[in-house]
Amino acid sequence: MIEISALKSPINNQLAITGSKSESNRLLLLNQLFENVLKLENVSNSEDSQLMQKALANKTDLIDIHHAGTAMRFLTAYFSIQEGKKVTLTGSERMKQRPIKVLVDALNELGAEISYQENEGYPPLSIFGKKLNKKSITIPSNISSQYITALCLIGTKLKNGLTINLDGKIISVPYIQMTIQLLNKVGIEAKFEGNTIQIPFTENIKVQTLQVESDWSSASYYYSLIALSKNSQIKISTYFEDSLQGDSSLQHIYADNFGVTSSFENGILKLKNDENFIPKPFVELNLINTPDIAQTIAATCVGLKMKCNLTGLETLKIKETDRLVALKNELEKFGAIVIITNDSLMIDGYHDFQKIPTLATYNDHRMAMCMAPLAQIHSIRIENEMVVEKSYPTFWEDWKQLGFEIKSI
Numbered sequence: 587m588i589e590i591s592a593l594k595s596p597i598n599n600q601l602a603i604t605g606s607k608s609e610s611n612r613l614l615l616l617n618q619l620f621e622n623v624l625k626l627e628n629v630s631n632s633e634d635s636q637l638m639q640k641a642l643a644n645k646t647d648l649i650d651i652h653h654a655g656t657a658m659r660f661l662t663a664y665f666s667i668q669e670g671k672k673v674t675l676t677g678s679e680r681m682k683q684r685p686i687k688v689l690v691d692a693l694n695e696l697g698a699e700i701s702y703q704e705n706e707g708y709p710p711l712s713i714f715g716k717k718l719n720k721k722s723i724t725i726p727s728n729i730s731s732q733y734i735t736a737l738c739l740i741g742t743k744l745k746n747g748l749t750i751n752l753d754g755k756i757i758s759v760p761y762i763q764m765t766i767q768l769l770n771k772v773g774i775e776a777k778f779e780g781n782t783i784q785i786p787f788t789e790n791i792k793v794q795t796l797q798v799e800s801d802w803s804s805a806s807y808y809y810s811l812i813a814l815s816k817n818s819q820i821k822i823s824t825y826f827e828d829s830l831q832g833d834s835s836l837q838h839i840y841a842d843n844f845g846v847t848s849s850f851e852n853g854i855l856k857l858k859n860d861e862n863f864i865p866k867p868f869v870e871l872n873l874i875n876t877p878d879i880a881q882t883i884a885a886t887c888v889g890l891k892m893k894c895n896l897t898g899l900e901t902l903k904i905k906e907t908d909r910l911v912a913l914k915n916e917l918e919k920f921g922a923i924v925i926i927t928n929d930s931l932m933i934d935g936y937h938d939f940q941k942i943p944t945l946a947t948y949n950d951h952r953m954a955m956c957m958a959p960l961a962q963i964h965s966i967r968i969e970n971e972m973v974v975e976k977s978y979p980t981f982w983e984d985w986k987q988l989g990f991e992i993k994s995i
């Protein structure tokens with residue numbers, strides 16, 4: 587457990603953040619499918635991306651992907667087309683509770699041979715790699731976009747390509763768009779129009795160098811920190827105005843609601859606390875396109891004692907933990923009155939609170955990181971702080987560099 591106390595002086599620092607976990611995991615898989623012709627720069631050093639790399643290089647028949655949901659979903663599709671190869675794909679106890687039926691059903695319908703080793707619909711999976719023959723599939727799109735990305739990535743290697751029809755509400759849309767844009771970037775003419783995705787069979791892609799942009803979900807903790815820190819600014823790299831990551835909408839969300847301005851210069855993103863900003867009485871946001879920044883935004887509201895209604899949160903229940911329950915439990919330790927439903931979180935006011943809150947992290951990197959900025963309001967304690975490694979291994983080192991006093995207790 588660690589204890590973090592508020593900074594005494596304003597922030598004026600610069601940090602380099604590791605590459606996007608989402609972009610990295612897509613590009614690592616594509617590279618494997620296309621004989622490693624891509625030279626990737628600024629690949630994420632997250633545990634999840636390292637697990638992805640290790641799994642792709644694995645020669646044994648047992649792969650443990652721990653907590654890495656994206657890797658679990660992408661690799662299920664990948665191994666289902668490795669003809670003649672048998673693998674067991676498993677993960678942490680939590681991974682065994684994260685649903686994968688929609689993807690397994692779709693792959694099996696395309697001709698794959700995947701079965702469940704424990705509970706129907708959940709990892710661990712037995713996968714026997716085969717040639718998939720069908721060329722179109724309809725898949726529910728309201729549970730996880732990762733299933734759809736997984737199909738898009740392997741669709742490039744199916745003899746007749748793949749048409750994916752999305753059935754129902756489409757959640758986490760920017761992540762699907764990121765996949766299509768990355769395919770386009772390497773020269774694959776994938777299309778996403780309405781509720782149909784078309785992926786052409788692709789023999790080869792060109793040898794090329796691609797730079798992964800830094801991770802915008804990781805940037806969210808600095809938006810929150812600057813929102814809670816008067817007279818402060820921070821520069822983080824490497825970010826661009828024209829991003830493939832949906833979480834880059836942080837720029838607008840934090841400008842409109844929390845008085846943080848963003849400006850870009852040569853890959854450096856400068857975040858600044860706007861002294862003239864007039865706080866809004868109430869924050870109302872639908873986060874269906876940006877689920878990974880919901881925890882940060884809820885915590886910022888608590889730091890600023892703002893009321894809010896955050897909606898579009900139905901996917902939070904099946905992530906690293908039930909993030910809605912975890913947020914309610916932990917934000918209430920700051921006196922917040924938190925009401926959750928299946929798809930929303932509302933903060934309806936604040937009680938006084940006195941003692942140093944000790945915050946649980948639920949094996950969820952984002953529960954630890956989203957709470958860190960609240961140290962600016964009140965000293966806090968965070969349990970199992972190393973959960974951050976899942977996406978941002980140097981998080982605490984970077985916070986020490988900002989001047990935070992972080993004691994192990």
Ligand SMILES: O=C(O)C1=C[C@@H](OP(=O)(O)O)[C@@H](O)[C@H](O)C1
Binds near residue numbers: 729730
């Ligand atoms: O494709 C991706 O890289 C991701 C998609 C999102 O998941 P869902 O589509 O399950 O919401 C997001 O929460 C996750 O962190 C990364």
Ligand SMILES: C=C(OP(=O)(O)O)C(=O)O
Binds near residue numbers: 655
């Ligand atoms: C949900 C997340 O990751 P994954 O689904 O890849 O485990 C996340 O990083 O917030």
